[in-house]
Amino acid sequence: MKALIIGGGVIGGGWAARFLLNGWDVAVHDPDPEAERKLGEAIGNARRSLPGLYDRALPPEGTLTFEDDLARAAKNADWIQESVPERLELKHKVLGPLSENAATAAVIGSSTSGFKPSELNANGARAIVAHPFNPVYLLPLVELVGDADQTAHASNLLKSIGMFPLTVRKEIDAHIADRLLEAVWRESLWLVKDGVATTEEIDEAIRMGFGIRWAQMGLFETYRIAGGEAGMKHFMAQFGPALAWPWTKLMDVPEFTDELVDLIAGQSDSQSGHLSIRELERLRDDNLVGMMRALKKTGTGAGGILVQHEQQLPTAGPTALPVTGDRVIPQSWTDYNGHMNETHYLEAAAAATDRFMEMIGADAEYIAGGRSYFTVENHICYLKELLAGERLTITTQVLKGSGKTLHLFHTLYGSKGTAAATVETLLLHVDLTTRKTALPGPQVQARLAEYADAHSRLTPPSGAGRRVGERE
Structure with a gap:
């Protein structure tokens, strides 16, 4: 295309x-x-x-x-x-x-x-x-x-x-959207012109309050909640009369004089002039990624679009071991040292475990039916630094897949194809009703057995079964 x-x-x-x-x-x-x-x-x-x-x-x-x-x-x-x-x-x-x-x-x-x-x-x-x-x-x-x-x-x-x-x-x-933005913009111009607020104070009012609410619920759903248990009808009855009050100047626009332009530009320079436009863009982008990833976890607002699009993205091609992770490391995963924080190695491996569970049929539908695997032990070995923007690929080898036990070995690779970490994971199959261990369903057992049999013929991964502090 x-x-x-x-x-x-x-x-x-x-x-x-x-x-x-x-x-x-x-x-x-x-x-x-x-x-x-x-x-x-x-x-x-x-x-x-x-x-x-x-x-x-x-x-x-x-x-x-x-x-x-x-x-x-x-x-x-x-x-x-x-x-x-x-x-x-x-x-x-x-x-x-x-x-x-x-x-x-x-x-x-x-x-x-x-x-x-x-x-x-x-x-x-x-x-x-x-x-x-x-x-x-x-x-x-x-x-x-x-x-x-x-x-x-x-x-x-x-x-x-x-x-x-x-x-x-x-x-x-x-x-639609710019008409809404124009209303806020016009009222903001009056607030600055009349000396009620500075550009920074108006921005604070938005980003510290309703801006966060709007990111995940919009306007009408936010007000529906404001109506309490009685909902939108109660909200409209309570606040509807305010529409007749002289709260806004939406139909009246301040004269766009050089003085008003200089006033707003000067306040804006004081507010953000210490940062270049590119620095502001990167700050904005990092904040948007963080908020949108949070929305992604609940499938809310823009996060729902991310979930849908991600499901359409192709996975990596076949290898000797299944690829259970293929992504780019976000800025939010790095720490003060500039490389990926140790907690996110486990997060990436946990996602790889979830992906492998899907591959053997222990997917969302299976879990909704009352059965799943629970992690009981992890061992992480950190081998190389990983940086923001680097492509992270994960392969998974089954060490054991029989009875109630699922024993996996994840290898995390950086952009150059070098192993950056290994995560060994032990899981037990659980009946979610009784919260006790139980055998997996027949289809999951059969699919897992296929992987376990195929992977048993491969060379055991270096580092499997290591204890903390053990040297190779």
Whole structure:
């Protein structure tokens, strides 16, 4: 699959990174002489953060090229994304030729945050709105507006690269999300202009309070809880009258004077000027990865999209031993020494155990039926450092798989194929009703026996059965 990105700025660069890191070939058209440098930095940030969301490795990266001939590039693209500045005449100038040269099945999306498809296509183009959110390579939301068949096709492609397409029911200026953001932005401008709050104080009010709630529940579900056991009707009855009170100035906009611009810019410099834009981006990305991984554990909000996308990612090919882990180490797994913290070696191995259980049929459905394996002992041997961004692969050998016992030996490999750690794990099969050991189900026993028999013919792994402090 190939994507063509027109405009390699903040949004276009994010689109390029999202497609590229999900295995698409990407061509970029941007007349800016600094385009390659800027795009390279954006993709570097994406490489640092996006793989850290997943517990499986993303596909091999696609190929990145830069194209001067837009018409030629459009002919070979499956997805074309226009991300030029928000000037309608400029978008007409770009979208017209793209529509003439693109393949019939190709999606032509515009990153516009405000224009409607009828405005974009007024001169004969066939674009849809595909409005993402910064950083595009991390945040899943894309608002789709336009022809039903085109948006349906676009939706399927976006889901394949881990995004959440939200099809807007009707054309409307600024779509859905930006209309909500605009309301908060306008009120914030008044608060600064009237001296009620500084830019930093407004940001604190958001990030220390409702911003965290919104990340996992949104607006209406949050207010449903605020209504207590009586729910949304009680909340509306209690707070509905406040809609008539003069709390906001949403229909009134402060005059955008040089003084207001200087006031806000000065406060913003005082708030964040000690960090470069790239440092702020990396800080933002690390925080987003941490929050989204937390949401992933419950399958809530953006975390649910990660779970769905991860299930679609291919696993590593066959080897002498089953590959039970293949992922990139996230920043959040490193400590003050700059390498992977010791606790996460066990976390990675525990995930490998879960994966092996799935392979023998002791999966989520089996556990829901009242049976599982419980870990009773682990032994970890640390061999090499592992760093954030490094690819971690795990293989698993069965040392014993009979009766109630499952004895596994995991080997953790770094990017260079060198063993970085071993984790020996002993588990017992348990009846979840009685909480006592019990024999596995017949199908699990049979599948486990196949692995145990095959692995018994392999060379015993070095270090198996070692005690703490024992030297090789």
